[in-house]
Amino acid sequence: MEIAVISGKGGSGKSSISAAFISMLTNVVAIDCDVDASNLHLLFSPIWKNEYSFISGSYAVVNKDLCAKCGKCSRICSFHAIKTENDFPIIDEISCDGCQLCVHECPVSAIKMKKNDKSRIYIGQFKYGSMISGRLAPGEGNSGKMVNELRQLSWDMANDQQSDIIILDGPPGIGCSVISTITGVDKIVVVTEPSISGFSDLKRVITLLHHYDTSVYVIINKCSLNNEITDRIIQWCEDENVSVIATLPFSEEMVKSIVSRETIFEYNPNSEISKKLKIALTQIIN
């Protein structure tokens, strides 16, 4: 079973809550799908066993000796990634999308593609099972593709270690890496917080999830910050037929647990948050 934890709004508690779930299980495969700001490993200090290079895409490079300075590449680039300096094309690696149009159309074949190969995928072992984490190199895009790769690896690992549970700690937002995280999983947990922003982000995530035929569970974190909005979220979820499986109070313990590099369940298994999350997890799994 694959359980993805996402949130729309960043900082609502995805990683803390997925980490708490992980520490309630054994023989789990944990994937950190927030590949441009991965944090899960900080709480579990896994021992990394394997490191792979991940080809996130490619970018264009001009051979100045061959270039005829015709300027065609700069004119036709749909991403406005090619500027000219003294008639020579200068390719902005950040804007280059890797489409290769310039490579195909250069009349003197002066442009070649170079692979983005600095991103890394790590596989390791930790107390509760195995962990897969990705790190996109600075400037290398394509986080959705990397998430797909991490998930493929997780299926193999789950198979090898005969694990029947994969927890995916998702990225914020509703873009490509979120879509890659949730497509085809068995359960989706959406973590939100009772603020105007949290609520409006939740609405956009749930609208996205309408495209999927997957069970969705909402956890409202930091409820005591605004009881009125908490009630409005609960009401809205009821109207949308989405089940709210836990309402967690705001607690400094949550921050303290992270600072001491423990999950809230390890830090204080008897806290209200730990107890509520334990019940929530049972409900999600069954």
Added chain:
Amino acid sequence: MIITVASGKGGTGKTLVSSNLFRVLSKKKESVALIDCDVEEPNVMNFISHHLQKEIEVKEYRPAINTDKCVFCEKCAEYCSYNAIFCEPGAHYIRVIEELCHGCTTCSWACKFEAIDPSSTKVGMVSLYTHQDKVCLAEGKMEIGNHSAVSTIKAATATFDTSKYQYIIYDSPPGTSCPFMQTALKSDYVILITEPTPFGLSDLKQTIEILNIMKKPFGIIVNRSGLGDNGVYDYISDNKYCLLAELPYNQKIAELYSKGELIVDHLPKVNSLFEKLINEISNLNFSHFDGNSCN
């Protein structure tokens, strides 16, 4: 001056800082505009009163294949770097897979039979708003279900004529990949928001690594100071980075924020903190980028 307010980690207070910074600059009668570039989950408009002035659709190129002219040679599919064209010559079948298409137009260059017509799809919307009778707010909003935020961010950041404003503030999306880089690309200065936790520190490091590659000057604001540990502070002082301000951890701030209120309107101490921040930023001189250490 274009200022991007960013953070690797989500929920550290980007929108809190950008909307309050906008407020304090407006009160000082500075000409300032604020653009919400967090197009996946925009929230600025929850904090600032506004009236809709104009909506602009953001479109991306999509190929429309004319099967009457198509000879099923597969050249377009072969040229496509994103596997967005599926062609089965034997069955005379060809289809564009919308979700994979990046709108690069390479397929139309590949086709020698004029079988690909230009078409487009809506990927987002940019809304312009007035605030106190001035057009000074914009919000990019990506279509739900779309994969890439980049086109909408590009459109949003192109909204205002830079020369007409003293300050333009971009509220950046979280993370360190394409959406963040697209936002930071045109800015003169980046304010990074972090929190004093191991998560905040780890994401701050990654963001700084990218800003150094992009050669963007930046300063750091530590939000929720007092709640957490010293890791972030040690890192900042070890590297001699510029610590612009500290926003204290305070339940009142969290409550005001949750209701969509601007904290500078309610907490005089925070207001003077933002005034100080503005002084610091307006005194910056970054005509020459020479690394990111504080003098």
